[in-house]
Amino acid sequence: MHQAAVQSSIPTGESLAELAYRQIEEMIVTLKLEPGAIINERALTDITGMGRTPVREAVQKLAWEGLMEIRPRSGIAIAALNPQDFRKVLDTREGVERVLARDAALYGADLHHRRLQQASDAMSAAQEGNNVGSFLAADKTFDTVLGQAAENPFAARLASPLQTHSRRFWFRLQRPGSLQESAGAHRALIEAIIDRDEQRAADEATRLIDHLRSMAP
Incomplete structure (x- = not known):
């Protein structure tokens, strides 16, 4: 090419x-x-x-x-992939993820909302088609737009590598039902952000991390 x-x-x-x-x-x-x-x-x-x-x-x-x-x-x-490290990644990620979710609900513009809704719809389609690749692509888009909507480049730069490591662990540790559960957790977070509910958005971010922790060995 x-x-x-x-x-x-x-x-x-x-x-x-x-x-x-x-x-x-x-x-x-x-x-x-x-x-x-x-x-x-x-x-x-x-x-x-x-x-x-x-x-x-x-x-x-x-x-x-x-x-x-x-x-x-x-x-x-x-990089090596030690499943035991997944919890360490998530423990580090949780605090910054709450900040991003709260600030995205507070500062996100209509353009961000449209792109977040597109990511949510893509996750639903991936769930219906049981398409892991499409889900991961939608998750990457969500993480990118989340960082932009929050208007906090410091938190976004800190979160980005942690989010990528999380996707890698998720792919390695997924089990039957993981795609459905993960898509649902993301949709709930996106809905809270679009509703501009700061507290619910932060709490949904924690619930998403808790779901990911349930996958860790």
């Missing part, structure tokens, strides 16, 4: 580096890039169809988020 072809498919405002990041992140979350595996930059450019510069920028961001480890002269290691 040539870069020119990729460029035409990029949403407005999204750079090649951001598109490369999304593609590689999705492969890490869904374990297409296996935990502990060693890969090199050339392989990532082949997989994504991107040039070296956007891939390198994506790898640097993923390394900062703890999803990759750059090992000079030996390659790029995909």
